[in-house]
Amino acid sequence: MAAAPGTVLLSGIVGSTAYGFAHAGSDLDRLGLFATPTEELHGLHRPVESHVTTAPDVTLHEAAKWCRLALSCNPTASELVWLPEDLYETVTPLGRELVGIRSAFLSGPAVRKAYLGYADQQFRKLLSRDTTDPASRRRAAKHARHLVRLVEQAVRLHETGRNLIRLPDPERVRELGEHIADRPDSAGALLADAAERLARPGVLPDAPDPRPAEAWLRRVRAAHYRPPQSRLSEPSH
Known part of the structure; x- marks a missing residue:
């Protein structure tokens, strides 16, 4: 997995290999999501939300961006939480939690x-x-x-x-x-x-349920917050 601007929570092999289309010489496509250190979200400029490389072929989305894509049922992003177990390469506890709430993103x-x-x-x-x-x-x-x-x-x-x-x-x-x-x-x-x-009528709801995603993302932010070191005491006047 290529270097990410944060902690990778979930990643795996997607694309033709995952679908069963791959042949000798096919490239491996990897997809994952990462958590930006929470303190970096507090500044003036937003940190990068996607990290893409072509050699190797890797796409990593920041956790909040991935959730937004999944709530719109983006086919490429969404498949990350529906992969067969043998195609996962990184599965953290928070990544496993996300797989557990995958149906809430559907509509x-x-x-x-x-x-x-x-x-x-x-x-x-x-x-x-x-x-x-x-x-x-x-x-x-x-x-x-x-x-x-x-x-x-x-x-x-x-x-x-x-x-x-x-x-x-x-x-x-x-x-x-x-x-x-x-x-x-x-x-x-x-x-x-x-x-x-x-x-025709189907089994999916008319709208996704964003509450599990919101609760999960808050747990991600709490887990990846590193308080800055205490300031040295300011000199007295």
């Missing part, structure tokens, strides 16, 4: 907006790709795989309240992605079906 409208929004972005990339460029075809297959993954995760969240990160049938998703990469228009039906299923 039906946010899942629909975030997941279908990301899937639609992949769809637009497919429609606008350069069909004469072989490298573009490889990127298209990747966009198509993630489109399929996003809509299936969205439907599963909506209908079960659980986010399955490690796909049970990654080869089926890979094959469907190859088909969509060659025929991008075929993804339209997949998106329409997902939207229709997400419009």
Whole structure:
């Protein structure tokens, strides 16, 4: 794990390796969250809220920023608390607590907006790709795989309240992605079906419950507060 501007509370391997898409030579993507020393939050300037490197590929979000992303059901950030146990690399007690309250971040409208929004972005990339460029075809297959993954995760969240990160049938998703990469228009039906299923009643609430996140974040701040050393007595006048 790359150096963080604070204490890493939870981190793990995400992306293609987590989904089951990885192949020989695939990069490892890591995601985590860290706690800024609480006293650094008291000054004039806010400390950094995200720390990103590309060699290695690591993204770390400050605890408060991660909570805001998760409350909006950001697909990339949210998967950190739904990883299979063997993919975690750092799990502190506060990190374990966060995994325990993961369902409180979910809401039906946010899942629909975030997941279908990301899937639609992949769809637009497919429609606008350069069909004469072989490298573009490889990127298209990747966009198509993630489109399929996003809509299936969205439907599963909506209908079960659980986010399955490690796909049970990654080869089926890979094959469907190859088909969509060659025929991008075929993804339209997949998106329409997902939207229709997400419009039905599901198990998720209409809004997340921010209270567990707020209480957890306050525990984080208390645990990472280091009082400054006592000042030397000022000279008497």
